[in-house]
Amino acid sequence: MRSSLSLVAAIALAVSSTAFAATPSGTVVPQTxxxxxxxxxxxxxxxxxxxxxxxxxxxxxxTTEIGPRLAGSEADARxxxxxxxxFKALGYxxxxxxxxxxxKWERHGESAAVVGDxxxxxxxxxxxxSPAGTVEAEVVRxxxxxALEAAPAGSLTGKIAFVDYRxxxxxxxxxxxxxSRVRSRGPSAAIRAGAAAFVMRSAGTDSHRNPHTGITRFxxxxxxxxxAALSVPDAEQLSRLxxxxxxxxxxxxxxxxxxxxATSHNVxxxxxxxxxxxxxxxxxxxxxLDSWDLGTGAVDDGAGVAIxxxxxxxxxxxxxxxxxxxxxxxxxxxxxxxxxxxxxVYAESQKAAIAAHQLVAESDFGAGRIYGFNTSAAPHAQAxxxxxxxxLKPLGIEALAKGGxxxxxxxxxALGAAWAWLGQDGTDYFDLHHTPxxxxxxxxxxxxxQNTAAxxxxxxxAASADGGFGSAPKAEAAKP
Amino acid sequence: MRSSLSLVAAIALAVSSTAFAATPSGTVVPQTxxxxxxxxxxxxxxxxxxxxxxxxxxxxxxTTEIGPRLAGSEADARxxxxxxxxFKALGYxxxxxxxxxxxKWERHGESAAVVGDxxxxxxxxxxxxSPAGTVEAEVVRxxxxxALEAAPAGSLTGKIAFVDYRxxxxxxxxxxxxxSRVRSRGPSAAIRAGAAAFVMRSAGTDSHRNPHTGITRFxxxxxxxxxAALSVPDAEQLSRLxxxxxxxxxxxxxxxxxxxxATSHNVxxxxxxxxxxxxxxxxxxxxxLDSWDLGTGAVDDGAGVAIxxxxxxxxxxxxxxxxxxxxxxxxxxxxxxxxxxxxxVYAESQKAAIAAHQLVAESDFGAGRIYGFNTSAAPHAQAxxxxxxxxLKPLGIEALAKGGxxxxxxxxxALGAAWAWLGQDGTDYFDLHHTPxxxxxxxxxxxxxQNTAAxxxxxxxAASADGGFGSAPKAEAAKP
Numbered sequence: 001m002r003s004s005l006s007l008v009a010a011i012a013l014a015v016s017s018t019a020f021a022a023t024p025s026g027t028v029v030p031q032t033x034x035x036x037x038x039x040x041x042x043x044x045x046x047x048x049x050x051x052x053x054x055x056x057x058x059x060x061x062x063t064t065e066i067g068p069r070l071a072g073s074e075a076d077a078r079x080x081x082x083x084x085x086x087f088k089a090l091g092y093x094x095x096x097x098x099x100x101x102x103x104k105w106e107r108h109g110e111s112a113a114v115v116g117d118x119x120x121x122x123x124x125x126x127x128x129x130s131p132a133g134t135v136e137a138e139v140v141r142x143x144x145x146x147a148l149e150a151a152p153a154g155s156l157t158g159k160i161a162f163v164d165y166r167x168x169x170x171x172x173x174x175x176x177x178x179x180s181r182v183r184s185r186g187p188s189a190a191i192r193a194g195a196a197a198f199v200m201r202s203a204g205t206d207s208h209r210n211p212h213t214g215i216t217r218f219x220x221x222x223x224x225x226x227x228a229a230l231s232v233p234d235a236e237q238l239s240r241l242x243x244x245x246x247x248x249x250x251x252x253x254x255x256x257x258x259x260x261x262a263t264s265h266n267v268x269x270x271x272x273x274x275x276x277x278x279x280x281x282x283x284x285x286x287x288x289l290d291s292w293d294l295g296t297g298a299v300d301d302g303a304g305v306a307i308x309x310x311x312x313x314x315x316x317x318x319x320x321x322x323x324x325x326x327x328x329x330x331x332x333x334x335x336x337x338x339x340x341x342x343x344x345v346y347a348e349s350q351k352a353a354i355a356a357h358q359l360v361a362e363s364d365f366g367a368g369r370i371y372g373f374n375t376s377a378a379p380h381a382q383a384x385x386x387x388x389x390x391x392l393k394p395l396g397i398e399a400l401a402k403g404g405x406x407x408x409x410x411x412x413x414a415l416g417a418a419w420a421w422l423g424q425d426g427t428d429y430f431d432l433h434h435t436p437x438x439x440x441x442x443x444x445x446x447x448x449x450q451n452t453a454a455x456x457x458x459x460x461x462a463a464s465a466d467g468g469f470g471s472a473p474k475a476e477a478a479k480p
Numbered sequence: 481m482r483s484s485l486s487l488v489a490a491i492a493l494a495v496s497s498t499a500f501a502a503t504p505s506g507t508v509v510p511q512t513x514x515x516x517x518x519x520x521x522x523x524x525x526x527x528x529x530x531x532x533x534x535x536x537x538x539x540x541x542x543t544t545e546i547g548p549r550l551a552g553s554e555a556d557a558r559x560x561x562x563x564x565x566x567f568k569a570l571g572y573x574x575x576x577x578x579x580x581x582x583x584k585w586e587r588h589g590e591s592a593a594v595v596g597d598x599x600x601x602x603x604x605x606x607x608x609x610s611p612a613g614t615v616e617a618e619v620v621r622x623x624x625x626x627a628l629e630a631a632p633a634g635s636l637t638g639k640i641a642f643v644d645y646r647x648x649x650x651x652x653x654x655x656x657x658x659x660s661r662v663r664s665r666g667p668s669a670a671i672r673a674g675a676a677a678f679v680m681r682s683a684g685t686d687s688h689r690n691p692h693t694g695i696t697r698f699x700x701x702x703x704x705x706x707x708a709a710l711s712v713p714d715a716e717q718l719s720r721l722x723x724x725x726x727x728x729x730x731x732x733x734x735x736x737x738x739x740x741x742a743t744s745h746n747v748x749x750x751x752x753x754x755x756x757x758x759x760x761x762x763x764x765x766x767x768x769l770d771s772w773d774l775g776t777g778a779v780d781d782g783a784g785v786a787i788x789x790x791x792x793x794x795x796x797x798x799x800x801x802x803x804x805x806x807x808x809x810x811x812x813x814x815x816x817x818x819x820x821x822x823x824x825v826y827a828e829s830q831k832a833a834i835a836a837h838q839l840v841a842e843s844d845f846g847a848g849r850i851y852g853f854n855t856s857a858a859p860h861a862q863a864x865x866x867x868x869x870x871x872l873k874p875l876g877i878e879a880l881a882k883g884g885x886x887x888x889x890x891x892x893x894a895l896g897a898a899w900a901w902l903g904q905d906g907t908d909y910f911d912l913h914h915t916p917x918x919x920x921x922x923x924x925x926x927x928x929x930q931n932t933a934a935x936x937x938x939x940x941x942a943a944s945a946d947g948g949f950g951s952a953p954k955a956e957a958a959k960p
Binding site for chain 1: 483540544545546547549553554594597598599600601603685687688689690713714717720721775776808915916917919920921922
């Protein structure tokens with residue numbers, strides 16, 4: 001969901017802003033405005049957030065005391081209790097849990113090796129959703145997903161398919177689309193060609209012996225095969241071995257798989273708004289509480305949880321009279337990694353309250369500095385969005401006509417909630433994402449504080465606005 | 481063994497060089513000189529080496545086709561056959577194997593985890609020489625080796641000792657002394673205090689989930705305990721957990737240990753000298769063929785093998801008339817990692833030929849650019865050494881009063897062979913050293929070529945000299 005009027009254009013418009021704007025249907029709605037009193041508070045709030053260590057302390061606590069927290073695991077349940085207690089300790093007015101049930105996937109062990117004349121171990125990790133299995137077979141290399149998808153049915157019978165696609169590095173993470181498509185579609189393509197197993201070069205931009213996991217899926221009607229990602233150096237090693245020109249056999253052994261269902265929880269903390277009626281409306285910010293099991297989920301997505309928990313905390317600490325009109329709702333979403341389960345449950349639960357969602361935004365792209373801001377604001381709220389952008393500018397953030405809702409607020413945005421994008425610099429994100437290397441030491445405390453300041457300013461101003469940003473339930477029929 | 485006259489001072493002296501110099505015993509020996517004809521060849525040899533990809537191809541071949549090659553393993557034996565064939569393919573005149581026998585240590589598996597309220601896996605690796613064992617116990621942290629060594633006998637009974645010493649980064653690797661001392665002495669200190677197991681922060685400068693292995697030893701009379709190194713992020717995690725103030729228990733399970741003896745080989749290639757009698761003298765260069773098992777031994781020490789094999793090859797390719805007087809002997813040493821076994825066997829075998837070793841030098845500090853040069857040259861050869869330094873200058877190398885023989889030529893240097901030091905930039909070396917991350921992608925082909933050019937020039941000039949550099953058997957009694 002993207003507004004047809006870009007924020008950049010809106011900033012120009014804001015200079016000569018009219019008091020009213022026409023909706024697409026022709027009715028005239030008042031321009032949303034952010035009160036001057038709110039702007040007067042923002043400088044101090046921003047500066048205080050920049051100096052404050054709360055986000056770092058929250059992130060350190062989560063990644064240290066809980067560590068990895070695969071959805072449905074014992075540690076995931078521990079993380080839910082942790083989040084509940086942390087919201088309370090941070091002065092949130094209301095803390096509640098929303099149950100989220102999903103299929104449970106577990107990893108017990110994995111190994112791989114080249115066998116034969118060049119025998120040597122290979123470092124890989126099972127993709128989330130892979131079945132268990134041990135396969136020893138010749139490897140057939142494909143340069144990319146399209147090449148594998150072009151393999152005729154039966155052409156890989158008794159073989160292991162290997163897609164050696166190299167993901168590109170970029171600030172906005174745009175290289176992850178083609179990179180993660182290999183992960184999500186590769187296994188099914190391999191099965192169609194008859195393969196006994198699937199391996200891929202990790203969807204990542206680093207060059208360490210740390211493979212990148214992530215969820216995969218198998219198309220209906222196909223029998224799943226063991227599917228795994230090699231670390232980048234291992235993928236390059238395998239390619240060099242294949243380039244020797246002799247058949248190369250590898251053995252992969254994955255001990256993992258689905259085991260019933262589990263129930264975890266969205267953990268929700270609220271800082272109640274100051275206005276008697278508007279406090280029933282919410283600005284939603286958050287991150288996801290679950291992580292992959294290989295690292296400690298620092299950049300994915302402990303950072304998002306920490307940034308938004310701390311932002312709410314900074315607003316909670318304000319004198320009651322200075323609180324924004326609306327409620328700040330911070331959500332630590334359950335099981336994002338395996339299919340946005342928490343985000344979908346939340347959206348479903350809010351179907352009757354779409355219009356009460358002022359704006360929704362998720363931090364789920366690491367802990368790099370925020371460089372861009374955008375919203376899906378309706379025309380009547382573009383000038384207000386532009387003023388938020390103005391308040392973010394001292395943090396090095398510019399209005400950009402790009403972005404979208406984060407993954408867990410995607411489902412509610414699809415139902416009609418207006419979204420904001422606080423775009424983080426993800427240049428290094430895919431060095432760490434879904435790997436054992438996603439640990440606390442990779443986070444820059446100053447960048448984390450910049451993120452927290454941005455979310456604090458954004459949430460405060462959005463919750464203080466006179467008027468909304470265009471959230472409205474979409475007719476079911478209007479869905480694509 | 482270090483000359484009392486530094487090379488830097490010698491360069492000044494060389495300007496007014498006399499034809500004769502006095503030895504410490506007062507006898508007068510002729511000044512060693514490098515013929516102008518040799519210098520005339522050096523520019524072309526240097527430039528050709530810089531443009532040549534042989535070292536890279538050798539390194540790629542070794543790390544890809546053999547991979548990790550733990551001393552005594554099947555892959556180590558494969559590496560010996562590989563080296564023998566590679567010397568022949570590179571045009572060496574003579575290739576021979578020298579058996580080296582040593583105790584065989586094997587790694588089968590290892591794992592660790594925090595247990596209890598903060599349950600989570602930890603990434604570690606057994607230290608070479610560690611016995612097998614599973615220990616679950618409370619961890620006691622020590623900031624450094626001295627703190628552990630000060631622990632009273634019995635004070636760690638039933639505990640796991642943890643030394644959290646942070647190794648410093650430096651160009652010359654000087655941080656490795658204190659870092660590796662934790663590894664070599666820590667386990668014995670832990671045993672004396674009663675500990676059931678020993679863990680340490682890896683002796684490394686990186687921040688990845690790749691622990692650094694390396695040999696340890698246990699003092700006579702002590703019963704060895706399981707001993708391992710945590711990756712740097714895991715050591716920091718464990719320290720943070722301990723800082724919570726509650727007892728922290730971990731479980732470590734190591735499946736590894738000694739298993740009889742193995743015989744591997746020093747693999748030796750020679751490029752025969754052009755002089756009828758001086759060809760019986762040798763310039764020895766080399767690296768070690770074995771590696772730790774976690775990576776593919778690219779920087780430690782595939783690079784050293786590749787650089788020196790390629791240097792000898794460049795000299796072998798010269799027209800016979802342009803060959804240096806003496807023989808270039810390139811040695812791929814066996815089992816450096818577990819105690820310089822290959823270097824010791826070689827030195828023992830050459831006891832009667834110390835004076836025939838013109839100069840000895842080993843490349844075993846990665847693949848960073850060479851920045852410094854030094855030798856142990858006797859006073860009568862300092863001017864010649866200074867002229868070699870001059871020939872290396874266009875490669876960005878300066879004469880420095882530091883360095884020493886490489887590890888495997890240390891034993892023969894101790895017997896009296898004159899050594900040279902071609903000092904590599906090791907700033908990043910301990911990011912990779914002894915880890916899974918020691919792989920081909922970490923090597924810069926241009927830096928590798930610079931190393932090769934330096935070894936080619938050095939070996940060529942040293943082998944062309946009129947006169948020696950001071951090698952002479954040391955009287956046994958003169959040993960310290």
